[in-house]
Amino acid sequence: xxxxxxxxxxxxxxKAVRNxxxxxxxxxxxxxxxxxxxxxxxxxxxxxxxxxxxxxxxxARLNGAFRLQVMxxxxxxxxxxxxxxxxxxxxRPRYRYEVARVTHRQIGTWWHEMVVRKGRDDGIxxxxxxxxxxxxxxxxxxxxxxxxxxRLVTSPGFxxxxxxxxxxxxxxxxxxxxxSIGKPTGRVRNVPISSNVTPExxxxxxSTSLGQVFPNGLHIGKVEHLEQSSNGLFREGTVQFPxxxxxxxxxxxxxxxxxxxxxxxxxx
Amino acid sequence: xxxxxxIPLLVALIANNILWLILTELNHYLSVWSLYILTPALFVLxxxxxxxxxxxxxxxxxxxLLQDSALPLSSNGFFTxxxxxxxxxxxxxxxxxxxxxxxxxVLLLQVVNLITLMVLTALLSPSQLGGLSAxxxxxxxxxxxxxxxxxxxGNYFLGLQRRLGKVFFKEVREEEAxxx
Numbered sequence: 001x002x003x004x005x006x007x008x009x010x011x012x013x014x015k016a017v018r019n020x021x022x023x024x025x026x027x028x029x030x031x032x033x034x035x036x037x038x039x040x041x042x043x044x045x046x047x048x049x050x051x052x053x054x055x056x057x058x059x060a061r062l063n064g065a066f067r068l069q070v071m072x073x074x075x076x077x078x079x080x081x082x083x084x085x086x087x088x089x090x091x092r093p094r095y096r097y098e099v100a101r102v103t104h105r106q107i108g109t110w111w112h113e114m115v116v117r118k119g120r121d122d123g124i125x126x127x128x129x130x131x132x133x134x135x136x137x138x139x140x141x142x143x144x145x146x147x148x149x150x151r152l153v154t155s156p157g158f159x160x161x162x163x164x165x166x167x168x169x170x171x172x173x174x175x176x177x178x179x180s181i182g183k184p185t186g187r188v189r190n191v192p193i194s195s196n197v198t199p200e201x202x203x204x205x206x207s208t209s210l211g212q213v214f215p216n217g218l219h220i221g222k223v224e225h226l227e228q229s230s231n232g233l234f235r236e237g238t239v240q241f242p243x244x245x246x247x248x249x250x251x252x253x254x255x256x257x258x259x260x261x262x263x264x265x266x267x268x
Numbered sequence: 269x270x271x272x273x274x275i276p277l278l279v280a281l282i283a284n285n286i287l288w289l290i291l292t293e294l295n296h297y298l299s300v301w302s303l304y305i306l307t308p309a310l311f312v313l314x315x316x317x318x319x320x321x322x323x324x325x326x327x328x329x330x331x332x333l334l335q336d337s338a339l340p341l342s343s344n345g346f347f348t349x350x351x352x353x354x355x356x357x358x359x360x361x362x363x364x365x366x367x368x369x370x371x372x373x374v375l376l377l378q379v380v381n382l383i384t385l386m387v388l389t390a391l392l393s394p395s396q397l398g399g400l401s402a403x404x405x406x407x408x409x410x411x412x413x414x415x416x417x418x419x420x421x422g423n424y425f426l427g428l429q430r431r432l433g434k435v436f437f438k439e440v441r442e443e444e445a446x447x448x
Contacts (some may be wrong), residue, residue, distance in 0.1 A: 001350060002325070002329070002349075003350055006344075006348060006349060007344075012342050014343045014344065014345070015343055017333060017337075018333070018336065018337045018343065018345070019337070021333050021334050021336075021337035021338075022337040024334075024337075025334065025337065025338055028289050029289075029292065030294070032289070032293055032296075078438075080363070104292055104293070104295070104296040105291075105295075105296050105299035106295060106296075106297075106299065106304060106338075106339070106340075107299035107302045107303075107304065108295070108298075108302060108303055108304025108406075109302075109304070109389075109403045109407045109410055110304060110306075110388065110389070110392050110411055111304070111339065111340045111392075112302075113340055114299075115401075125325050141340070151340075177302075177403040177406070180406070181301045181302060181303065181405075181406055181409065181444065182300060182301040182302050183302075184302075185446075246299055246300050246301075246302055247299075247300050
C-alpha cells in the first residue's frame with residue numbers, strides 16, 4: 001500500500017519533500033562543520049609563537065610573488081581583450097570565485113560528492129564549476145538556499161572536456177570508481193593516436209573553456225599510460241587525480257560573470 | 269498525558285536522527301580512503317521490536333526520507349521504501365526475537381543490512397564505468413565495515429533507545445500490535 005502511494009505521488013511533490021528534509025538537516029551539518037573549524041582554531045592556537053612567526057614570514061613572501069603575478073595577469077588580460085576586439089572574437093567567459101567551506105564529504109563506491117556552505121543566496125547555480133588550489137574539483141550538482149552539492153570529477157557518470165597540456169585537441173574525462181582505496185581516478189577518452197605518454201613522461205590534463213564551465217588551463221590530473229580504444233581511432237587511459245581531492249576542506253565555486261569585454265573596450 | 273504516549277516514538281525519531289548525524293561525520297573522515305558506511309537495518313531495529321506497527325512504520329518512513337534527501341539517489345529514493353520494508357520484515361519476526369536484543373537480533377540485523385546494501389549496489393552499478401568488477405575490492409571492504417559497525421553498535425543502540433524510552437515515560441509498556 002505504502003509502495004503504491006509513494007509510486008503514485010507526483011515527482012514535483014517528491015522533490016519538494018526531499019528539499020524540505022534536506023533543509024531540515026542543514027543546520028546540524030553546519031554545526032558539525034563549525035565544530036571542526038573551531039577544533040582547528042584551537043589546535044592552531046596551541047602553536048608556538050616562533051612557529052607562527054616563521055609561517056607568517058613564508059606567507060608574506062608568497063603574497064609578494066602572487067601580487068606580481070596578479071599585476072602580470074591583469075596586463076595580459078587587457079592585451080587579450082584588445083586582441084579579441086581587433087579580431088572580433090566572441091568574449092571569453094569570466095568568473096567570480098565564491099570560496100566555500102566543505103560541510104561534509106560523501107565519498108565511497110556508491111557516490112562521490114561533497115556538501116558546501118554556499119548556495120542560492122550566494123548566486124550559485126546548478127552546473128557551476130568547482131575548483132581548489134590544485135585544480136578542478138567537480139561541478140555543482142544541486143543548489144539549496146544556503147548549501148550546494150558538488151559532484152566530484154571522480155564521480156561515476158561525471159564527464160568534462162579537457163586537453164593535454166600543450167595541445168589543443170579536445171578529449172573528455174569520465175569519473176571512475178577504482179578498486180584501490182583512497183586513490184582518485186578517472187578515464188580519459190578521445191586522445192589522439194599521435195599522443196604518447198609514459199610513466200617517466202606523463203601527460204598532464206588541463207581544463208578547456210569548451211564546456212563553458214571552467215576556464216582554460218586548470219590542472220585536472222595526469223595520465224601515464226594510454227591504450228588503443230575499441231574503435232581504433234583514438235587512445236584512452238586511466239587518469240590519476242591529485243590525492244588531496246578526497247581531503248578538501250575549502251573549495252571555490254566559479255560563478256560566471258556577464259561578459260564585459262566589449263563594453264570595456266568601447267569605453268576605452 | 270496524550271503527548272506522553274508518543275515519547276517512545278519521539279525517542280526513536282531523535283535517536284535515528286542523531287545516529288544519522290554521527291554516521292555522516294564518520295563518513296566525512298572515511299572519505300579520505302573513499303569509504304562510506306551505511307547501516308539501514310540499525311534504524312529500524314527499535315521501532316520494529318518495541319513500537320506498534322503504525323508508529324514503527326512512521327519512524328522508518330521519516331528516517332528513510334531523511335536519508336534519501338542527503339544522498340544522491342533518484343527522486344523516487346531508495347531508503348524511503350527500503351526502511352519500511354526492513355521494518356515490516358523485522359516486525360513480522362519480532363515474536364521470535366528478544367526485544368532487548370541478543371544473538372538472534374544481531375544475526376537478523378546482519379542479514380537484512382547485507383541484503384539492503386547488495387540491492388543498493390545492484391541498483392547503482394549499471395551507471396558506473398567498468399561495472400561492479402572495477403571496484404569490487406573497495407565495495408567488499410565498505411560492506412564489511414558497515415557490517416562491523418552493526419555488530420559492534422547494534423545491541424548498544426537498541427538498549428540505549430529502550431532505556432531512554434523508560435526514563436522519559438515511566439509507564440512504558442510494550443506495544444504489542446498484531447503483525448498485519
